[in-house]
Amino acid sequence: MASLASDGAAQNGAAVWIREIRATLALGLPVAGAQLAQTAINTTDVLMIGQLGTEPLAAAVLTFNIYIVIFLFGAGLVQAVMPLAARARGERRMRDVRRSVRMGLWVVIAYSVPAMIVMWHTESLLLAFGQDPELSQSAGSYMRYLQWTLPPALATMGLRNFVAVMEMTQVVLWATVAGALVNALLDYVLIFGAFGAPRLELVGAGIASMGTATATFLLLLAYTLRQRKLRRFAILGRFWRSDWTVFFQILKLGWPIGLTILAEVGLFVASALMMGWIGTVPLAAHGIATQCASLTFMIPLGLGMAGTIRVGLAHGRGDRIGVGRAGWTTFGLSIGVMFCAALVFWSVPDLLIGAFTKEGNPDTPKVLVAGTAFLAVAAVFQIFDGAQVAGASILRGLSDTRVPMIIAVVGYWGIGMTLAYGLAFGAGWGGVGLWWGLASGLAFVAIIAMWRFAWRERLGLV
Numbered sequence: 001m002a003s004l005a006s007d008g009a010a011q012n013g014a015a016v017w018i019r020e021i022r023a024t025l026a027l028g029l030p031v032a033g034a035q036l037a038q039t040a041i042n043t044t045d046v047l048m049i050g051q052l053g054t055e056p057l058a059a060a061v062l063t064f065n066i067y068i069v070i071f072l073f074g075a076g077l078v079q080a081v082m083p084l085a086a087r088a089r090g091e092r093r094m095r096d097v098r099r100s101v102r103m104g105l106w107v108v109i110a111y112s113v114p115a116m117i118v119m120w121h122t123e124s125l126l127l128a129f130g131q132d133p134e135l136s137q138s139a140g141s142y143m144r145y146l147q148w149t150l151p152p153a154l155a156t157m158g159l160r161n162f163v164a165v166m167e168m169t170q171v172v173l174w175a176t177v178a179g180a181l182v183n184a185l186l187d188y189v190l191i192f193g194a195f196g197a198p199r200l201e202l203v204g205a206g207i208a209s210m211g212t213a214t215a216t217f218l219l220l221l222a223y224t225l226r227q228r229k230l231r232r233f234a235i236l237g238r239f240w241r242s243d244w245t246v247f248f249q250i251l252k253l254g255w256p257i258g259l260t261i262l263a264e265v266g267l268f269v270a271s272a273l274m275m276g277w278i279g280t281v282p283l284a285a286h287g288i289a290t291q292c293a294s295l296t297f298m299i300p301l302g303l304g305m306a307g308t309i310r311v312g313l314a315h316g317r318g319d320r321i322g323v324g325r326a327g328w329t330t331f332g333l334s335i336g337v338m339f340c341a342a343l344v345f346w347s348v349p350d351l352l353i354g355a356f357t358k359e360g361n362p363d364t365p366k367v368l369v370a371g372t373a374f375l376a377v378a379a380v381f382q383i384f385d386g387a388q389v390a391g392a393s394i395l396r397g398l399s400d401t402r403v404p405m406i407i408a409v410v411g412y413w414g415i416g417m418t419l420a421y422g423l424a425f426g427a428g429w430g431g432v433g434l435w436w437g438l439a440s441g442l443a444f445v446a447i448i449a450m451w452r453f454a455w456r457e458r459l460g461l462v
Contacts, residue, residue: 020329024306028333030169032302034160037176039291039298041183041212045205046291048187050356052201054367058280059138060202061287062131065269066122066139067146072265074111074154076258078104080250082161082305083312083396089165090316096246097165098233103246104158105239107254112151119147129273132280138202145206149213156217159224165309166230171223179216186211256401260392263408267416267441271434274424282431285370288356289435293378293385296341300334300386304393311397320462327394327453331387338386345379374435381439384446391449398461400452407448416441 042064049060081104088096118125123140127133160172189197190204200207224230268290275286307330314322345352353371357364395404420437423429429436456462 017325017329020310020325021333024303024310024326024329024333027164027167027169027309028303028306028330030173030302031160031164031305032299033173034169034176035298035302036295037173037180039295040180041209043291043295044180044184044187045209046287047356048191049202049205050288052191054280054284055135056138056202057287058276058283059135060142060205061272061283062126062135062276063122063139063142063146064287065272066125067119067143067150069262069265069269070115070119071150071153072261073258074108074115074150075157076261077107077111077251077254078154078158079161079257079396080104080254080401081158082165082308083399084246084249084253085162085165086309086312086397087316087399090313094233097162098235099243099246100250101158101162101233101235102239103243103250104161105155105235106242106247107250108151108154108158112154116147116150119143119150131273131276135276135280142202142206145203146209148210152213152217156213156220159217159220162233162235163220163224163230164305165312167309168227168229171220171227175216175220175223178219179212182215183208183212253399253401256405257396260401260405260408263405263412264388264442264445267412267420267438270417271420271438274421274434275431278424278431281366282370285353285367285374286431286434288353288367288371289374289378291356292345292352292375293382296338296344296382297385297389299337299341300389301393303330303334303337304389306330307390307394308397311394315398315462320457323398323456323462326397330390330394331450331453334386334390335383336386338382342379342382345375345382349375370431373432377432377435377439381442384439384442387446388442388449391446391453394453395449395461398456400456400461403452404449407452408445411445411448412441415444 045064046057046060050057081100084100085097088094088100120143121140122143123136126136126139131139163169163172186208187205188194190200190208191202192204193199198204224235272283272286272290275283307326310326310330311323314320314326349372350368352375353368356371357367392404392408395401416437418437419440420434423433423436424431425433427433452459
């Protein structure tokens, strides 16, 4: 009888884990798909700009690296809406869900104005970092249009967080896919002057991105205002009414998230700047390899957002066992996905790099060689990348953001950037050395994040 009871308990335990896996996938896969669709927008830009030549591609890489730093810090601020709303929903405080979303949109407005002023001076910033004057001028012209995507893109992130907490992530996926299709069409028309439109090249790519971001935001906003389950929250009702307690709570929780994201992305941006010191061809190859790595990263990023919600809901219910189960499920799924991505990077690097280059371009063979070498290293840190984003996400579900921020800064800059610079220029490894430095920073952060979650009760996080 004892044996039968033991077997039944094991089966029940397995069933609970299977339900958690299914719930995480049901919530996370549409978000991951939306992240991939969002990345596809950027990938489409790179693919089409790459057809213009090596120099426009290099200028676009510089522009996008500056833009993404500013965007992702803002997205980190807005992401604080997710754990706050998830915990409020877990505690059945529905009014606080609405307040979190509304004040999140206020944060978007407050952040976008100074951020756009900084982006307006992109050319001067690049010249200050020692970049080529012609590339800097092209990048600055591109940014003058790309910067207008910031407010609608961040507002879309706020709405996505709200919809995700309500466990209605399918609409997030379809809205983003629609945006990707619109962007591809606008890119083709405006970059190359198709269907009688003027050939605007880089400027056309910026205008296309602006139109896409605005259309995606309006589409998702219309859904949240008309869908029966969501419209009862009236997120735009009395939008002018302030709620400073929640506003500053979002900032308090969000700025460490933003700085954590900034620490990681800033590592890649700094590596792009250093790659520019090595040469234009390595910089173009670096941009392609980074784009490939970004595509795979979107899947654990989406799963991590699901982990934030699942952990936040369990935390709000006071379910300590559920917190652990949700967190470890997110870890396992994220690491498994990135292991598969690593196998792809090792198996077909030529195919991946070749998709971004133009046949007949005299620089293409050199870009292929450099990009293949970079992807070989990127394959190694894929697993650590999945682990670190999962770790940061589930800790956010516990409203734990400040210590993970310190871990990220130490790991990415104290370890990652130091090794990247030392291996690239001190040891003479060049671009490959930069990538090994990135891998080291990711590995450190992943290990410490896993340890912190494992010790969450002893550390007083739950």
